[in-house]
Amino acid sequence: MRTRSWQVITPLGFAVVIAAVWFSPAVGQQGAPQPAPAPRTAALPPSTFPAYRAPRLNGHPDLNGVWQSFVTANIDLEDHEAQAGPYTELIGAYSGWPPGQSIVEGGVLPYKPEALAKKKQNAANRIKADVSNDKNWHNLGDPEMKCYMPGVPRATYMPYPFQIVQGTSPYILIAYEYATTTRTIRMDWKQEAPTDTWMGWSIGHWEGETLVVDVTGQREETWFDRAGNYHSDQLHVVERYTPLSPYHMMYEATIDDPKVYTRPWKISFPLYRRMEKNVQLLEYKCVPFTEELLYGKFKKGAS
Amino acid sequence: MTWRWLSSIVLAAVAAIVMSSALVAQTAKTAASKAAAPKAAVAKATSTAEKAYAKKTPWGDPDLQGVWNDATSTPLQRPAGKGETVSGDEVNLFEEQLANDLSRDRRDGGPEVDVNRAYNEHWMDARRLKITNDHRTSLVVDPPDGRLPPTVPISAERQKIRAERQAAAARFNAGMPNVATELSLPIRCIIRTDSPPYLPTIYNNDFQIYQSPGFVVIAPEMIHSARIIPLDGRPHIGPTLKQWLGDTRGHFEGNTLVIDTTNFRSDDGTVYQGANPETYKITERFTRVADDTINYEFTINDPTTWTKPWTAVIPWTKIDPKEQMYEYMCHEDNFDIVHLLTGARAREKNPALNLTKPQTQR
Numbered sequence: 001m002r003t004r005s006w007q008v009i010t011p012l013g014f015a016v017v018i019a020a021v022w023f024s025p026a027v028g029q030q031g032a033p034q035p036a037p038a039p040r041t042a043a044l045p046p047s048t049f050p051a052y053r054a055p056r057l058n059g060h061p062d063l064n065g066v067w068q069s070f071v072t073a074n075i076d077l078e079d080h081e082a083q084a085g086p087y088t089e090l091i092g093a094y095s096g097w098p099p100g101q102s103i104v105e106g107g108v109l110p111y112k113p114e115a116l117a118k119k120k121q122n123a124a125n126r127i128k129a130d131v132s133n134d135k136n137w138h139n140l141g142d143p144e145m146k147c148y149m150p151g152v153p154r155a156t157y158m159p160y161p162f163q164i165v166q167g168t169s170p171y172i173l174i175a176y177e178y179a180t181t182t183r184t185i186r187m188d189w190k191q192e193a194p195t196d197t198w199m200g201w202s203i204g205h206w207e208g209e210t211l212v213v214d215v216t217g218q219r220e221e222t223w224f225d226r227a228g229n230y231h232s233d234q235l236h237v238v239e240r241y242t243p244l245s246p247y248h249m250m251y252e253a254t255i256d257d258p259k260v261y262t263r264p265w266k267i268s269f270p271l272y273r274r275m276e277k278n279v280q281l282l283e284y285k286c287v288p289f290t291e292e293l294l295y296g297k298f299k300k301g302a303s
Numbered sequence: 304m305t306w307r308w309l310s311s312i313v314l315a316a317v318a319a320i321v322m323s324s325a326l327v328a329q330t331a332k333t334a335a336s337k338a339a340a341p342k343a344a345v346a347k348a349t350s351t352a353e354k355a356y357a358k359k360t361p362w363g364d365p366d367l368q369g370v371w372n373d374a375t376s377t378p379l380q381r382p383a384g385k386g387e388t389v390s391g392d393e394v395n396l397f398e399e400q401l402a403n404d405l406s407r408d409r410r411d412g413g414p415e416v417d418v419n420r421a422y423n424e425h426w427m428d429a430r431r432l433k434i435t436n437d438h439r440t441s442l443v444v445d446p447p448d449g450r451l452p453p454t455v456p457i458s459a460e461r462q463k464i465r466a467e468r469q470a471a472a473a474r475f476n477a478g479m480p481n482v483a484t485e486l487s488l489p490i491r492c493i494i495r496t497d498s499p500p501y502l503p504t505i506y507n508n509d510f511q512i513y514q515s516p517g518f519v520v521i522a523p524e525m526i527h528s529a530r531i532i533p534l535d536g537r538p539h540i541g542p543t544l545k546q547w548l549g550d551t552r553g554h555f556e557g558n559t560l561v562i563d564t565t566n567f568r569s570d571d572g573t574v575y576q577g578a579n580p581e582t583y584k585i586t587e588r589f590t591r592v593a594d595d596t597i598n599y600e601f602t603i604n605d606p607t608t609w610t611k612p613w614t615a616v617i618p619w620t621k622i623d624p625k626e627q628m629y630e631y632m633c634h635e636d637n638f639d640i641v642h643l644l645t646g647a648r649a650r651e652k653n654p655a656l657n658l659t660k661p662q663t664q665r
Contacts, residue, residue, distance in 0.1 A: 057361075057515075057516070058361060064515045064516065064517075064518075131638075131641055132641065132645075134638045134641075137636065137638065143635075147634060148634065148635045149527070149630075149632065149635060163529075163531060165513045165514075165515045165518060165520050165529075165531070166515055167360065167368055167513055167514040167515045168360055168361060168366075168368070168514075169368040169369065169513065169514075171368075171511070171513060172513075173511075173513045173520060173522065173529060175520070175522075175529035175531060180526075180527065180528040180529070180548075181527060182522055182527050182528065182529045183630075184511070184522075184628075186627075191627075194627075194629070195629075197629065197630040197632065198630060198632050198635055199527075199630055219635075221635075278537060278540075280531065280533065280540070281529075281531060282540070282544070282546065283546040283547060283548060285493055285547060287491060287492055287493050287634050288484070288491075288493065290634075291483045291484055291491070294483075295482075295483040295640055295641065295644060298483075298641060298644035298645050298648060299481060299482040299483065299644065300481040300482060300647070300648070300651070
């Protein structure tokens with residue numbers, strides 16, 4: 001019971017303080033009080049949030065909660081116009097994909113010229129799949145379309161919520177609704193990735209308000225988005241989770257992959273706390289949605 | 304029943320072997336840890352442990368965090384002729400007999416049977432060869448005879464579903480599956496050992512428990528799912544919202560985490576074998592009884608399947624902290640599902656390829 005009231009009251013307290021600061025004419029306007037101050041928060045980019053110190057858990061910022069991004073980077077990390085997704089001739093605007101702005105610092109991914117060709121090929125083949133040969137199993141198609149685990153950082157900007165479970169053990173769990181994927185962040189861990197996995201090997205540490213996670217050992221088959229942006233087995237991701245308010249967290253990731261890109265590059269976007277009273281991750285097991293696509297041609301009676 | 308369930312897991316495991324080097328590495332790791340025999344205090348077969356381990360989280364909940372393993376060779380149901388426990392020389396005899404039954408590293412039965420065992424000791428969790436520390440002869444503690452209660456007659460509709468399942472299983476056993484969707488949920492990589500009740504299998508018996516204020520989360524090794532359990536007394540999700548792993552709510556009763564799970568989907572295999580998702584209720588209790596032991600107790604009540612509720616107790620042992628639980632992927636490289644189906648299509652064209660023995664051979 002103590003816990004619950006602490007959980008509720010602390011964020012509320014912070015919210016009140018922040019609201020008081022934001023809406024205070026003295027701070028916000030530096031002049032005579034305005035009759036109806038504009039909702040300034042909407043106009044402020046997140047980097048100008050007032051300095052925020054998150055509630056503590058075991059001496060560190062408490063990141064527990066259900067979070068979600070609202071960028072459209074899962075369609076394309078870079079600038080993208082509204083576009084027809086697959087089979088609009090069959091399902092119309094159900095298959096329309098919304099536009100969005102690049103989340104990449106500088107706007108454009110620094111591909112090596114030869115690697116850019118592979119990206120374009122990926123995009124052209126994104127809704128194809130052929131699993132008839134084990135060796136070529138992963139050659140075609142966006143892994144998301146096949147319901148594969150998405151890897152990092154893609155999991156963070158897929159249009160599904162995820163929950164951070166932070167306690168006192170050296171492990172922080174991130175559970176993603178998409179494909180019921182999970183990953184464990186091992187805090188202050190020394191061991192290197194023992195093998196490549198779909199969600200990689202995450203080692204975390206705290207830098208003040210920020211949870212910094214170093215991710216290596218990711219399977220090379222994951223993509224960054226539906227546009228075919230991709231990486232090699234040399235992928236190295238450093239994520240930074242920084243609380244901005246009780247309800248917002250800044251997410252930044254630096255991506256280094258010398259096989260594919262000419263230099264490291266960075267993405268950033270805010271995460272939003274899901275505030276529904278009954279919010280919880282539901283089960284999104286998408287394997288059944290792929291079985292006809294992947295295995296249909298091997299069923300009885302198929303030509 | 305255990306064996307039937309186990310053999311489906313075995314087959315799933317066969318499928319899994321081929322799947323990935325990640326899996327190979329991880330399973331090898333598990334196998335390599337056979338030295339980690341539990342030195343736990345004896346796990347009591349009751350839900351009220353007198354010597355409850357008293358460690359608390361800073362927010363006041365009993366602390367269950369860590370990586371745990373539930374492997375044991377003690378069968379779910381008591382073998383005929385055995386008492387509640389074994390003692391003296393019988394302990395080793397019983398353990399050896401069970402280990403021998405489970406062992407795949409054997410050559411009896413001829414080459415074909417040997418090959419049909421498909422894979423050997425290397426894959427198995429070595430902890431799977433030990434009986435529970437309290438020397439019980441069954442995981443079931445109620446009914447007191449250690450056996451599942453008698454079943455009740457089932458509806459014509461359920462009989463039909465069972466017959467369809469049996470037909471699909473027979474096709475599978477003959478190497479002749481029609482379509483991916485008739486394969487079992489573990490083979491399809493939809494659920495594996497993450498659906499309650501948690502029962503020991505031949506490998507990957509690890510569970511990682513995470514806690515945060517207001518939540519306990521249990522992550523079973525197979526398949527990378529997290530059972531996120533709110534402790535704040537909120538109601539279950541709406542009754543029309545069904546999930547393969549159900550919907551779990553929990554609370555602490557003293558040192559015991561008590562959870563109940565509802566909202567299971569009706570697909571075959573989502574609830575304990577043969578039960579009816581419409582009437583099935585499962586309550587699980589987790590009590591830390593020593594630094595390295597949790598008593599896991601579950602009670603299943605399904606009046607349209609069994610004449611009365613039944614309860615089992617399985618000790619969970621904390622594994623060496625140097626050992627880790629690694630990602631278990633499945634669907635991403637499910638080569639075997641293609642092999643099973645292409646094999647069936649090849650046999651349709653050429654009956655000479657037909658299996659001479661069913662592939663469920665244990």
